[in-house]
Amino acid sequence: MASPIFPSNISSLSISVADDDDSDELSRMRARVRRKRKKHHHRVKNEFSQRIIRFVLKYWTLLIFLPAAGLLIFEASKIGRKPSLDGAKVSEQVVEVRKPSFQADLNKNNDNNNKSGGNLNRLDPVTHIVGGVRERCLKLLPYEELQHLDIPNHDEFSGPVKNVVYISEKDTRHIGGNITLSGQRTEGTRFNLFTGHQTFDQRERSFKVNETAKLHCGFYSENGGFKISDEDRSYMQTCKVVVSTCAFGGGDDLHQPIGMLEASHEKVCYVAFWDEITLAAQESQEHRIGEDHFIGKWRVVVVRDLPFADQRLNGKIPKMLGHRLFPQAKYSIWVDSKSQFRRDPLGVLEALLWRSNSVLAISEHGARSSVYDEAKAVVKKHKATPEEVEVQITQYRHDGLPEDKRLYGKKALNEASIIVREHTPLTNLFMCLWFNEVVRFTSRDQMSFPYVLWRLKVLKDIHRFPVCIRKDLVNSMGHVRKAKPLIS
DSSP: OHHHHHHHHHHHHHHHHHHHHHHHHHHHHHHHHHHHHHHHHHHHHHHHHHHHHHHHHHHHHHHHHHHHHHHHHHHHHHHHSOOOSTTOHHHHHHHHHSOHHHHHHHHHHTHHHHHHOSOTTOOOOOEEEETTEEEESSOOOOHHHHHTOOOOOOSSOOSSOOEEEEOOGGGSOOOGGGGGOOSSOOTTSSOOTTTOOOOHHHHHHHTSOOSEEEEOOSOOOTTSOOBOOHHHHHHHHTOSEEEEEEEOTTOOOOOOOOSOOHHHHTTOEEEEEEOHHHHHHHHHTTOOOOTTSEETTEEEEEOBSOSOSSHHHHHHHHHHOHHHHSTTOSEEEEEOTTEEEOSOHHHHHIIIIITTTOSEEEEEOSSOOOHHHHHHHHHHTTSSOHHHHHHHHHHHHHHTOOOOSEETTEESOEEEEEEEEEOOHHHHHHHHHHHHHHHHSOSOHHHHHHHHHHHHOOOOOEEEEOHHHHHHHEEEOOOSSOOOOSOO
16 A cells, blocks of 8 residues: 555656746746846846937037027017017007097098008017117116106307307498309309308308308398298197208198107107108199198198209208297207108107207218218219219318218218207207208218218217117108109
């Protein structure tokens, strides 16, 4: 009985042992599989990391260049886009205070201009980058301060010139050549009864600074032309601060000023000078002067009997002789007719004159820096004849005007589409000298401005602001049509 039992137990034992071995073997196999999987996982991960490292090492220059290029393109697109009005508190407030009736007039009188371009009526500020930070070019005072801005009253002027006396027909004996003066011009010159005949000796003496300056400054004779009605003249006598423009020969439309505060509008005159040609051209487009002599914000003054055949030269009279047209005015802002003035005038006076203690502000030229370079450009663009330009440049060389591209630390050439100034004896003298130069030589006033500034020497309180400020002051529309000459 024992014998059969033993083999049976042995079989059970052997089976039991065999099961343990198989279990151990299975465990080892599973462990090997897990190790293989783990090794494979690490191998895949290592290979991926190595590929990334090799890619970075191979294309590192490209990886740096692409983000930099993208950033550059982004910044360029920001410069190219017109800045929004976000943060421009003054502009937002201006829109709110504008009267609905004026807005209707503005839209009515500028329908044709809206068809011609997208610049009209834009108030968004012009910006530039300074030290990596984008800033507004024209830094006006905050809205609350602009609302309460007062006009300084200077009864006495410091400086070498205390008084300016204008030569007139009453001061001159009518003998010799002066008898030949006519309403339009003297033979061989552009001097006439409006300008008087300034001799070369008188020209030289006019640049000598004295406490009392005496010189020609237009309005020489009662028969010299540039006739203004008594009603308009009485209105002009009331102006203390004036923004002025002119359009002679029907060349430009009248662009309504925008961006002013209502408080400022009550203190500032807006005067546009037209001739009869412009009057007819505007009436043909249904732009008619109201019974109150206004179109929108502009008081329109129709000038009759213009003294020059050259309409560009007629335009220099309100541009340069504002102190003679507005004898009670303390400050003036001149805006060319091709532009739309779009800022608060008292804010502009504060930013460009009062803040820097300046008496005159004018823009630097955007393209050139030298009078002599400008002379070449004038001839190339057919703005004047080569003979006219040669006479002027020869005289300036003879007088010793340097060819330097800098004058008193700024560009020697200026762009005169906007002129901001205080009416002082010294600035009045400067403008008379400048006017006499454009009458004697070419009508291109940018050529004569640096010369007069260089010859006068004592006018140092001048703010020659950068081009981006000029762009902030106005919307540039360009000339709509060619002005018609006074005489064919």
